[in-house]
Amino acid sequence: MMYSPFLRPxxxxxxxxxxxxxxLLPGIATYAWQFGAGILVNLLLASCAAMAAEAAxxxxxxxxxxxxxxxxxxxxxxxxxxxSLPPLVPWWLTVLAVLIAIVAAxxxxxxLGQNPFNPAMAAYCAMMVAYPALMSQWPAPxxxxxxxxxxxxxxxxxxxxxxxxxxxxxxxxxxLRAPGATVDALRQTPPFGFLGGSGWEWVGAAYLLxxxxxxxxxxxxxxxxxxxxxxxAAVSGTAWLIQPAQFAPPWFHIVSGGALLxxxxxxxxxxxxxTTPRGKLIFGAGxxxxxxxxxxxxxxxxxxxxxxxxxxxCVPLIDMKTQPPVFGHRGGESP
Amino acid sequence: MTALRKLFSFNGGIxxxxxxxxxxxxxxxxxxxxxxxxxPLWQSTGAAALPLVQAGDRVLKGQRIGAxxxxxxxxxxxxxxxxxxxxGPQPMAHPSGLLAPAIVLAADGEERWADLEPVNVAxxxxxxxxxxxxxxxxxxxxxxxxxxxxxxxxxxxxxxxxIINGAECEPFITCDDMLMRERxxxxxxxxxxxxxxxxxxxxxxGIEDNKPEALAAMQAAAGSEAEVVAVPTRYPAGGAxxxxxxxxxxxxxxxxxxxxxxxQCFNVGTAxxxxxxxxxxxxxxxxxxxxxxxxxxPRNYDVLIGTAMREVVALAGPQPDTDRYIMGGPMMGLPMPxxxxxxxxxxxxxxxxxxxxxxxxxxxxxxxRCGDCAxxxxxxxxxLELYWFSRARNxxxxxxxxxxxxxxxxxxxxxxxxxIPLVDYYRYAKSEVWAHxxxxxxxxxxxxxxxxxxxxxxxxxxxxxxxxxxxxxxxxxxxRASADKPLPTGEPADAAPSSTEDKKKALIAAALAxxxxxxxxxPPRNTDNLSADTQAEIAAIxxxxxxxxxxxGDDAGETSATSAAAPGTADKKALIAAAMAxxxxxxxxxPPRNTDKLSPATQAEIAAIxxxxxxxxxLxxxxxxPPK
Numbered sequence: 001m002m003y004s005p006f007l008r009p010x011x012x013x014x015x016x017x018x019x020x021x022x023x024l025l026p027g028i029a030t031y032a033w034q035f036g037a038g039i040l041v042n043l044l045l046a047s048c049a050a051m052a053a054e055a056a057x058x059x060x061x062x063x064x065x066x067x068x069x070x071x072x073x074x075x076x077x078x079x080x081x082x083x084s085l086p087p088l089v090p091w092w093l094t095v096l097a098v099l100i101a102i103v104a105a106x107x108x109x110x111x112l113g114q115n116p117f118n119p120a121m122a123a124y125c126a127m128m129v130a131y132p133a134l135m136s137q138w139p140a141p142x143x144x145x146x147x148x149x150x151x152x153x154x155x156x157x158x159x160x161x162x163x164x165x166x167x168x169x170x171x172x173x174x175x176l177r178a179p180g181a182t183v184d185a186l187r188q189t190p191p192f193g194f195l196g197g198s199g200w201e202w203v204g205a206a207y208l209l210x211x212x213x214x215x216x217x218x219x220x221x222x223x224x225x226x227x228x229x230x231x232x233a234a235v236s237g238t239a240w241l242i243q244p245a246q247f248a249p250p251w252f253h254i255v256s257g258g259a260l261l262x263x264x265x266x267x268x269x270x271x272x273x274x275t276t277p278r279g280k281l282i283f284g285a286g287x288x289x290x291x292x293x294x295x296x297x298x299x300x301x302x303x304x305x306x307x308x309x310x311x312x313x314c315v316p317l318i319d320m321k322t323q324p325p326v327f328g329h330r331g332g333e334s335p
Numbered sequence: 336m337t338a339l340r341k342l343f344s345f346n347g348g349i350x351x352x353x354x355x356x357x358x359x360x361x362x363x364x365x366x367x368x369x370x371x372x373x374x375p376l377w378q379s380t381g382a383a384a385l386p387l388v389q390a391g392d393r394v395l396k397g398q399r400i401g402a403x404x405x406x407x408x409x410x411x412x413x414x415x416x417x418x419x420x421x422x423g424p425q426p427m428a429h430p431s432g433l434l435a436p437a438i439v440l441a442a443d444g445e446e447r448w449a450d451l452e453p454v455n456v457a458x459x460x461x462x463x464x465x466x467x468x469x470x471x472x473x474x475x476x477x478x479x480x481x482x483x484x485x486x487x488x489x490x491x492x493x494x495x496x497x498i499i500n501g502a503e504c505e506p507f508i509t510c511d512d513m514l515m516r517e518r519x520x521x522x523x524x525x526x527x528x529x530x531x532x533x534x535x536x537x538x539x540x541g542i543e544d545n546k547p548e549a550l551a552a553m554q555a556a557a558g559s560e561a562e563v564v565a566v567p568t569r570y571p572a573g574g575a576x577x578x579x580x581x582x583x584x585x586x587x588x589x590x591x592x593x594x595x596x597x598x599q600c601f602n603v604g605t606a607x608x609x610x611x612x613x614x615x616x617x618x619x620x621x622x623x624x625x626x627x628x629x630x631x632x633p634r635n636y637d638v639l640i641g642t643a644m645r646e647v648v649a650l651a652g653p654q655p656d657t658d659r660y661i662m663g664g665p666m667m668g669l670p671m672p673x674x675x676x677x678x679x680x681x682x683x684x685x686x687x688x689x690x691x692x693x694x695x696x697x698x699x700x701x702x703x704r705c706g707d708c709a710x711x712x713x714x715x716x717x718x719l720e721l722y723w724f725s726r727a728r729n730x731x732x733x734x735x736x737x738x739x740x741x742x743x744x745x746x747x748x749x750x751x752x753x754x755i756p757l758v759d760y761y762r763y764a765k766s767e768v769w770a771h772x773x774x775x776x777x778x779x780x781x782x783x784x785x786x787x788x789x790x791x792x793x794x795x796x797x798x799x800x801x802x803x804x805x806x807x808x809x810x811x812x813x814x815r816a817s818a819d820k821p822l823p824t825g826e827p828a829d830a831a832p833s834s835t836e837d838k839k840k841a842l843i844a845a846a847l848a849x850x851x852x853x854x855x856x857x858p859p860r861n862t863d864n865l866s867a868d869t870q871a872e873i874a875a876i877x878x879x880x881x882x883x884x885x886x887x888g889d890d891a892g893e894t895s896a897t898s899a900a901a902p903g904t905a906d907k908k909a910l911i912a913a914a915m916a917x918x919x920x921x922x923x924x925x926p927p928r929n930t931d932k933l934s935p936a937t938q939a940e941i942a943a944i945x946x947x948x949x950x951x952x953x954l955x956x957x958x959x960x961p962p963k
Contacts, residue, residue, distance in 0.1 A: 002696050003430070003670065004665070004668050005748050006665040007351055007665045007693070008694075008696050008749065009749070010707075010749070010750055010754060011752060012697065012753070012754060013752050013753050015752060016752050112700075113701035113703050113704065113753075219705075221710075270704045270706060271703050271704050275709065275717065275720075319720075326740050327345070327346075327576065327586055327714040327716075328740070329588055
């Protein structure tokens with residue numbers, strides 16, 4: 001027998017995931033426009049691998065496949081993995097990353113809702129550690145046509161020099177090691193655009209658009225993106241004001257790398273993130289701080305994925321310590 | 336009076352489709368008298384009523400047929416005149432489908448009222464008014480059915496605001512809306528009566544702003560007596576705590592009475608029932624019920640308590656695919672076990688349900704911790720955490736996260752994208768906690784019983800052992816005593832005398848020992864609790880006695896103060912001491928003499944007379960004066 005409430009109009013998990021996928025479309029379109037259609041091939045590859053892995057794992061775990069496959073959570077993970085990896089990695093790397101995300105990071109922990117780590121970021125970090133060379137090959141905008149991209153993705157031939165134009169973050173990082181180099185001088189070189197990495201500024205703007213749509217549809221709340229972006233701006237801005245030659249300005253940090261994708265689509269993963277309002281602020285701010293530290297002082301040009309995993313570990317503690325006051329227990333006056 | 340009151344808001348809440356228009360087209364209709372009525376004895380929070388009638392009794396409409404049992408209980412009444420068919424277990428208006436004691440009436444169709452006595456409210460003390468309401472069966476008609484007389488006690492710091500709840504936030508339900516439109520004057524009168532009993536300073540009536548007709552009617556009836564406030568339409572604005580928050584800004588925590596905070600809240604239906612009970616003497620035997628949902632003609636009916644739901648719903652024309660009734664609204668209503676459950680005081684609405692209207696819940700999916708539930712929760716709980724703890728049977732942690740602050744409004748389950756029946760989890764967790772507490776209480780009682788039994792057994796054992804030991808010791812003493820005498824045979828004085836004579840001696844010695852032990856254990860003497868002067872008197876007597884029978888020997892007198900000196904002087908001293916003690920005690924205990932308040936001149940005169948008298952007394956006694 002069904003008990004109250006008898007009204008259950010909610011769209012379902014599938015509805016939530018579908019909204020996220022739709023909100024990613026502007027970013028994907030801009031990505032393809034700036035860097036070629038290769039990303040679409042990667043997205044397709046990742047989606048197929050994710051669905052296959054999800055189905056296999058559900059079968060192994062003895063769960064009904066229909067509803068769980070239909071919830072599209074695996075596709076969201078796949079898309080986030082594909083959008084995080086460099087667009088021209090070989091197909092097997094994409095597939096491997098997706099397998100790690102779905103099999104290891106998600107189902108080995110108990111499936112949807114149970115994973116402590118963000119699956120896409122866990123996969124990204126695994127690939128970063130295992131294949132650092134492949135993971136640092138980013139194309140410049142309009143550098144390669146579609147057939148060349150297909151060759152790189154599906155074929156074995158890899159002419160590293162043809163594509164190894166470093167990202168802005170990478171260029172900044174290696175460039176600053178040279179004596180006498182300044183941020184301003186480096187930002188005149190090709191990888192840099194108006195604000196951040198050349199071409200990536202536009203993709204970032206499109207992610208921002210999609211993120212605002214998610215906010216409007218109340219799929220995510222403002223807490224995490226705002227805390228993340230403000231903290232990133234604050235710490236990078238402080239360092240930049242003190243030593244402008246050695247530290248990139250805040251706008252550069254915000255539009256470079258995966259910052260805007262992370263702000264609205266990755267750190268906002270509800271399963272592995274904090275759930276209380278204050279907890280979300282701490283979580284977002286913490287990621288920004290760790291990411292900036294890794295970017296500025298660490299061994300990797302982009303530290304977002306590691307920052308997300310680090311803060312994922314802290315979530316149970318953050319949630320426990322930030323439980324909001326309950327109605328009637330706000331510590332006010334009691335007669 | 337239109338409100339300029341500052342309104343507050345509560346967090347969370349939802350805005351479901353109201354579905355209220357259809358049942359407000361027609362006015363309230365009186366449901367026809369059924370042939371058979373089932374009046375459950377247990378219709379309110381607290382104890383069930385005690386039946387006052389027997390099978391076969393004739394009863395009149397409004398006659399009390401069940402009496403309140405204790406403070407948290409109210410009476411039940413015959414909804415019409417007729418005959419008591421039986422008193423026994425009948426289906427309850429509860430999803431469990433359990434049977435509960437009820438009085439079954441056969442209506443005689445005459446509707447003959449019992450004698451109704453309007454109450455002179457002004458001349459009746461509040462306690463008596465509360466008793467009258469209890470005996471009129473008045474309970475909260477918003478659905479919680481809490482005995483109203485218990486809520487009508489002023490708080491420790493007085494009651495400032497009496498809130499009348501006309502918010503009616505649940506979809507489909509319109510009984511309060513229609514009551515306010517049609518019987519506003521009665522509601523206001525009931526509110527004034529409650530204000531009088533509570534000694535409240537103001538009446539504030541909260542109505543959701545989607546009921547303009549009710550607002551207008553109530554404003555017209557209220558005049559300057561009460562403030563009618565339109566509150567924003569958002570479920571659950573009609574929850575007592577939420578409405579109190581919206582209207583006063585006060586948050587009443589779980590487990591606290593709102594009167595502690597100077598507010599009290601009653602449903603509009605309850606206010607009307609109070610008016611009927613006190614002004615007309617009519618007990619609560621009917622209520623307005625919304626019949627809606629899967630019916631052709633949704634409408635409100637004035638229904639006698641005890642009418643079978645099937646008969647009422649039939650008036651509204653249920654559709655053929657109706658598979659079930661829901662008592663209450665779609666957010667918090669209870670699915671009924673069958674169509675024949677009786678209408679009770681808690682029945683504010685009956686929704687005919689069908690798979691098309693309320694489709695079965697979609698399959699439950701995993702919680703993705705999206706937090707929509709937390710944003711919807713009007714109690715500011717973290718429903719997702721409660722869900723995880725309940726699911727893991729971690730009830731202690733669930734309580735730590737304020738499980739019992741959950742009002743089961745259903746907002747969380749309404750918004751949950753994973754279609755998790757969250758409220759079911761909380762009900763389950765709560766019932767587990769209650770069951771655990773009951774078990775613990777039972778175990779505690781059992782343990783106490785067991786411990787007392789052990790204690791009693793040990794005490795009996797030790798008493799037995801002590802008796803035995805005393806007997807043995809006495810026997811040994813007797814044996815020693817006999818051993819001291821020189822025995823002609825030179826027999827050694829062994830510890831266990833075997834001869835019959837020795838046994839006798841031992842018994843006597845034991846009896847002596849017992850006799851000696853008794854005074855030590857004697858209850859306090861009746862002289863111990865006497866007043867000071869009596870004790871002084873007794874002391875004097877004792878002294879005299881001691882004088883008459885002087886201490887036995889010189890050796891005994893060393894430590895005794897009274898006998899320290901030579902017997903002769905001791906006697907005199909003791910007498911004097913006793914006399915002084917008596918005199919002091921008399922003076923202390925004597926009532927003030929009538930001479931104490933005289934003027935100095937008179938007192939001087941009296942003193943002179945006294946002096947003369949004393950002088951005379953020192954002379955040889957004068958012959959008695961002859962009576963005049």
